[in-house]
Amino acid sequence: MLHESVFRTTDLPVDARFEAWAERMSGTHAPMRLTSDRTADYRGHQRVIGLGDVTVWPATFDQLVFHRTPKLVRQSDPETYHLSLLLKGEGAADWGRQQAAYRINDFHINSSSQSWEVHTGSDPVTVVGIEVPRALVAVPGNRADQVLGSLISGREGIGALLAQFLLQLVADTSAHQPADAPRLGTVVADLVTALFAHAVDAGPQVPQETRGRTLTLQVKTFIRRHLGDPDLTPAGIAAAHHISRSYLYRLFQAEGLAVASYIRDQRLEHARRDLADPRLRALPIHAVAARRGFPRAAEFTRAFRTAYGLPPSEVREQSLTEGQGVRGA
Known part of the structure; x- marks a missing residue:
């Protein structure tokens, strides 16, 4: 069985849950500032599966806003790409001039080297997250960063291959031995590289309604605040x-x-x-x-x-x- 760690906020006192979840999220990807309208009794569950230099983490958690600020980027940059396959709920990301909204079975992608803000909807979300070192994504120069903000589907093409691999992996890690972890990490990195390369070659495929869906989610967050x-x-x-x-x-x-x-x-x-x-x-x-x-x-x-x-x-x-x-x- 692959080694994995499990974290549940419900194992902690109510008043310690949100702070612990924020710390867990910052440790999983990169230092972030988190806010939520559910801090009084925050519910989150995460498994972290180590695959050599790559990490896969399925998680379900309450409404959340992730803030990766320019100051935090300057202070600490693990130089990773993050991908989240959205399985339940809704989410949107904002990189300043560029925005993206995500549907079920879409991939959200960001980089620890850039500032961004990610919103989830009012209902809990379920994702499968991936952390891949930038050095393992073999797309020349800065072209890989062009993928940030693109709408990448996990329902077809290379995105479907990656999504199916991830879902099978997290469904049953007992089929693999600890020695398999680095090899599985290489497979994930290769699929991510292929996904990025295809997206760059195909060009941005963001539908017209994306900005509207992103703005709706931001308006809902504003209302709740x-x-x-x-x-x-x-x-x-x-x-x-x-x-x-x-x-x-x-x-x-x-x-x-x-x-x-x-x-x-x-x-x-x-x-x-x-x-x-x-x-x-x-x-x-x-x-x-x-x-x-x-x-x-x-x-x-x-x-x-x-x-x-x-x-x-x-x-x-x-x-x-x-x-x-x-x-x-």
């Missing part, structure tokens, strides 16, 4: 992203959503989580409502009951009672 602002409106959101309200509406309509409904649903869901958080049990319900953008308690109670079938007070009582039962078990 500003739920406490009672003046969070479509007009304000559009202005913050330098787009018109009509374009904002079209972005959300493409996903079957309405902007105002999305804001309301996110406020209610985050308020429900706050009510279930034992660390916030002393915070009055009207204060929970206000911190999530509901300045009028009666309005919050009506909307909450409509959404969840119970008033906020009963949801809090049930959640805290269940939590005490688990601790007492």
Whole structure:
């Protein structure tokens, strides 16, 4: 069996989980600054499989924003390419002038030698990550960097070959001996090289809708970060992203959503989580409502009951009672 290490945030105290996950992610790829709207009880699970100089790591984790800043690049650069095969959820990357959004079975690619920002969606994502030293990607000069920002599918061509190899590998490592690890790493590096070379030769194949999907994910992140602002409106959101309200509406309509409904649903869901958080049990319900953008308690109670079938007070009582039962078990 190949050697692998396993990390689960649920093995740690609740208040230590996000910090530990951030440290784990920085150690897996390169130093990063991580932010999330799920820091109160962060859920993440990662396996790290060493293949000589190459590392493969399947993982599932809550919403996250990865920031690889110019300062962090200057401070530490392991000179690796990172690829993530997206298996569940959604994600987008921003390199300043270049953006990319990813669908299921797409490869996201970045370099530890460049700054970037990666967003995942509000739901947990599942990926298979790869870390490959730049020196092992045998594409001449800086041409390999042209792949950054390209939309590379894992459903066809060389991308499908790499995806199938990765999925078979992570599904059952018992079929291999530790001595096989470097050879398997060479196979991964060769497939990545072929993938990069093909992408460079084919040229960028980024569909027109990519920028829109990327922007939608960024807008959703902005909304979740500003739920406490009672003046969070479509007009304000559009202005913050330098787009018109009509374009904002079209972005959300493409996903079957309405902007105002999305804001309301996110406020209610985050308020429900706050009510279930034992660390916030002393915070009055009207204060929970206000911190999530509901300045009028009666309005919050009506909307909450409509959404969840119970008033906020009963949801809090049930959640805290269940939590005490688990601790007492």
